[in-house]
Amino acid sequence: MSTDAIPAAVASRVPGQRSRGIARTLKYVLLIIFALVVLLPAYVLFVTSFKGLGDATPANAWKLPQVWETAGWSRAWEQLGPALGRTFAMVIPASIISSVLGSMNGFVLSKWRFPGADIVFTLILFGMFIPYQAVMVPLVQLMGNLGVPSGVPSLIVLHVVYGLPITTLIFRNYYAGVPVELVEAARVDGAGMLRTYASIILPISAPAFVVVLMWQFTSAWNDYLFALFFSTSRNGPVTIALNFLASGQLQDYSASMAGALIASVPTLIIYILLGRYFVGGLMAGSVKG
Amino acid sequence: MSSTVPSAVKRPRRPKGRIGGHGWVAPVLLILPTVIVIGVFVYGLIGSNIHTSLQDRHNIGPSQGFAGLDNYRDLFTDDDFIYSLRNLLLYTATFLVGTLCLGFLWAWLLERKARGESLFRAIYLFPMAVSFVASGVVWRWLLNNAEGNRASGLNRLFGSLHLDFLQNPWWTDERWGILAIAVPAIWQLSGYVMALFLAGFRGIPEELREAARIDGASEWQLYRHVIFPQLSPVALSAIIIIGHMSLKVFDLIMAIAGQTNYTTQVPATQMWIEFTRGDYAKSAAIGTILLLIVAILIVPYLVSTYRQERRR
Numbered sequence: 001m002s003t004d005a006i007p008a009a010v011a012s013r014v015p016g017q018r019s020r021g022i023a024r025t026l027k028y029v030l031l032i033i034f035a036l037v038v039l040l041p042a043y044v045l046f047v048t049s050f051k052g053l054g055d056a057t058p059a060n061a062w063k064l065p066q067v068w069e070t071a072g073w074s075r076a077w078e079q080l081g082p083a084l085g086r087t088f089a090m091v092i093p094a095s096i097i098s099s100v101l102g103s104m105n106g107f108v109l110s111k112w113r114f115p116g117a118d119i120v121f122t123l124i125l126f127g128m129f130i131p132y133q134a135v136m137v138p139l140v141q142l143m144g145n146l147g148v149p150s151g152v153p154s155l156i157v158l159h160v161v162y163g164l165p166i167t168t169l170i171f172r173n174y175y176a177g178v179p180v181e182l183v184e185a186a187r188v189d190g191a192g193m194l195r196t197y198a199s200i201i202l203p204i205s206a207p208a209f210v211v212v213l214m215w216q217f218t219s220a221w222n223d224y225l226f227a228l229f230f231s232t233s234r235n236g237p238v239t240i241a242l243n244f245l246a247s248g249q250l251q252d253y254s255a256s257m258a259g260a261l262i263a264s265v266p267t268l269i270i271y272i273l274l275g276r277y278f279v280g281g282l283m284a285g286s287v288k289g
Numbered sequence: 290m291s292s293t294v295p296s297a298v299k300r301p302r303r304p305k306g307r308i309g310g311h312g313w314v315a316p317v318l319l320i321l322p323t324v325i326v327i328g329v330f331v332y333g334l335i336g337s338n339i340h341t342s343l344q345d346r347h348n349i350g351p352s353q354g355f356a357g358l359d360n361y362r363d364l365f366t367d368d369d370f371i372y373s374l375r376n377l378l379l380y381t382a383t384f385l386v387g388t389l390c391l392g393f394l395w396a397w398l399l400e401r402k403a404r405g406e407s408l409f410r411a412i413y414l415f416p417m418a419v420s421f422v423a424s425g426v427v428w429r430w431l432l433n434n435a436e437g438n439r440a441s442g443l444n445r446l447f448g449s450l451h452l453d454f455l456q457n458p459w460w461t462d463e464r465w466g467i468l469a470i471a472v473p474a475i476w477q478l479s480g481y482v483m484a485l486f487l488a489g490f491r492g493i494p495e496e497l498r499e500a501a502r503i504d505g506a507s508e509w510q511l512y513r514h515v516i517f518p519q520l521s522p523v524a525l526s527a528i529i530i531i532g533h534m535s536l537k538v539f540d541l542i543m544a545i546a547g548q549t550n551y552t553t554q555v556p557a558t559q560m561w562i563e564f565t566r567g568d569y570a571k572s573a574a575i576g577t578i579l580l581l582i583v584a585i586l587i588v589p590y591l592v593s594t595y596r597q598e599r600r601r
Contacts, residue, residue, distance in 0.1 A: 035412045041427045058441040114313035122595040127331040129587040131537045134580035135334035137573045193315040222420030224540040239422040246426045260423040271418040
């Protein structure tokens with residue numbers, strides 16, 4: 001390249017630019033095609049949810065509704081409404097409690113350490129990766145013995161407990177980036193651990209809280225496994241109700257698709273509003289490990 | 290380690306932490322609830338589950354006695370379970386390759402200031418916000434196995450695009466049906482892998498690229514010797530995260546094919562079915578096997594993370 005750089009650069013200026021232009025066009029064509037493919041299921045969900053029962057036939061599968069009907073939406077709402085309320089009642093406390101605990105753990109594991117903190121952290125972290133099937137049989141028994149009622153109360157406990165590893169991880173990595181001097185200064189001023197946490201660490205934790213709350217909200221909202229073992233279609237969250245609606249003998253496609261959209265609205269709103277923070281936090285949580 | 294200093298006369302020497310100087314009782318107390326809870330709900334229950342898996346306990350009643358490894362032997366001589374394991378392996382391989390390739394490609398396309406980057410990023414990432422149950426609703430429709438005139442979903446789309454040869458029975462195929470379940474999984478998580486790679490790309494200092502270019506590296510050499518090595522930690526994280534998710538696959542299969550469908554059977558669905566039958570020992574044994582499979586992937590990763598932390 002560099003030996004004949006000057007003449008080549010002059011001579012090939014125009015073709016070079018053209019090939020760069022082609023590469024750019026190709027890039028955008030690819031990006032748009034991929035975007036359309038990714039959006040395809042969203043199109044199907046949206047369009048089918050507005051179809052009448054007679055309209056959801058194979059022949060009209062990919063077409064717009066002949067008549068835009070909302071009957072599917074009201075059938076879905078009838079079935080999912082109560083479950084939606086229960087899901088909020090479960091997800092909000094579960095995500096707040098596990099975030100607060102995770103924040104305190106993260107602080108202790110990064111800025112107010114004790115001997116063996118690393119091994120404790122690693123042992124906690126392992127809990128994030130276990131397949132819950134490996135604890136499920138005795139877990140059902142334990143929850144029964146503890147007398148935690150099926151449905152919302154059980155699911156709050158489980159999402160708090162099994163959420164602790166990831167909330168701890170994210171907060172720990174976040175606090176690891178906080179300058180030691182801040183904590184040292186507080187200590188020199190005679191502040192104890194809790195004072196330091198409350199007056200120094202907590203006020204700068206908002207970005208990490210956003211990420212952790214989002215993560216916990218989404219994973220508890222979307223959970224199906226715990227819900228299946230620890231609730232019924234009468235006291236369970238929206239994933240259970242949706243699967244119940246969608247797997248009925250009569251394939252009510254418009255109601256199922258409307259239901260899938262209803263069940264996804266809260267997490268989608270969160271993603272759209274706060275997606276940037278979420279991506280940033282995922283990186284903090286996963287790239288650094 | 291410094292606590293061996295006798296503490297009767299002098300105050301015990303404070304342990305040398307990174308910050309050093311403060312006592313360790315308070316932080317231990319603060320983290321103790323988590324340690325206890327994780328100790329019981331993770332390690333205690335894993336132990337209890339292994340114990341159950343070694344019992345002769347195949348109905349709701351109490352154990353009929355110790356069974357040794359019988360339950361495991363039964364599973365590994367059962368063609369159904371071997372088929373489940375094979376399905377899981379195929380699914381994991383497809384899911385990993387698919388998300389890594391697509392995720393890398395998307396990140397690569399977006400890496401250099403693409404116009405509308407944030408819009409594309411949002412579109413590629415949004416499926417991640419949706420639950421597997423909700424996406425299962427639409428994918429069951431898309432992966433409808435009817436062909437020809439009765440075709441619906443993707444088969445219909447292929448038909449109307451004159452791509453009839455692409456029509457296939459999807460998840461109902463006995464040999465490759467499980468791969469159809471990997472399609473929605475790839476759809477849902479490629480965006481996440483893209484986000485990881487994008488962060489990896491952005492983490493490569495511009496000077497490094499410049500230096501390579503000045504040294505006369507071709508575009509391929511630049512990737513081969515500068516970019517790929519810099520991205521390998523990200524790729525490893527992605528493999529760990531996607532790999533462990535993949536081994537736990539359950540929701541998607543339940544939502545698309547249902548729990549009793551043979552062609553998409555994996556250990557997790559079998560575990561659930563055995564549980565509903567009251568065969569707790571078999572259910573627990575399947576859970577333990579899943580744990581061992583995940584551990585093969587995770588434990589080396591955790592050990593290396595731990596070593597890195599120690600070195601810091």
